[in-house]
Amino acid sequence: MLAMRSIWSFCLIVLFLLSGSGKATAGELSQRLAHFPQWEKLTSVQPASGDLIYPNWMAGSWQVTSTLVDLVAPLAPDIVTPxxxxxxxxxxxxxxxxxxxxxxxxxxxxLKFIPKVDNQSVILVADRAFNSLNLARAYLGDKAVLSTKVDPDSPNRQITFLRGERQLISIVTARNTETTSDGKFITTEVFQQLFKGGSRPYFNSVESTTAYQKLAQSSPAILADQVTAVYLSPQDPDYFIANSRPVALYRYRLEFFPAKLSTTP
Structure with a gap:
């Protein structure tokens, strides 16, 4: 049986694979990370539309190491998430x-884009099905995760199918990005998650802010600082008590190493 805390950890870290396009007020997102854990609900986001665009230097295959480095329950002991x-x-x-x-x-x-290949304009996007499947199996085990599927009509909607007829549905609803003077690519997105298949469906609202930085001639080649904020859904009896404040904050360190892929078919 899948432990709820394992499902919850997977729900949180899946966000970094869904970061994308948009524009934030200069400095707003970097200031948000600097003020951790003093957060309020982010309001300056735009509705998510179209595919999710990454900077050119993230192209390719990567071995990612994700480490939870801090977690805070700002409203404890009155409100603590499952x-x-x-x-x-x-x-x-x-x-x-x-x-x-x-x-x-x-x-x-x-859509705005920069790179060109063979005189055809292109954008850099995540291989969402591939990435999410690997991520889910890293957290939950190979046998626990059956498959992942991205909605062909919307890259912002994804379903992960789990053992025991369980599903995790993730829908990105809003996002913004920012590029800092020192070259960091920062993104914030808000999305809804629904976990189906337990004794009752579990719904929440989540915001993730991630700063990606390319490192010159270094290992790892890319370093990311991510903070995930969990908010209560309007269906929760403590929703008005929380008053739009996050009830849980998780901070992750993400390290990207160039992947050494096997050439064997």
């Missing part, structure tokens, strides 16, 4: 998985 105390066992425990980012032609007009 699995929060159990997630303390994940603190400083690295988890590794393979991801890749690929070039493709934009499917929606009006």
């Amino acid at each position: 699995g929060f105390e159990g997630n303390r066992q994940q603190l400083n425990q690295p988890v590794s998985f393979l991801v890749r980012f690929v070039l493709e032609k934009p499917s929606i007009t009006g």
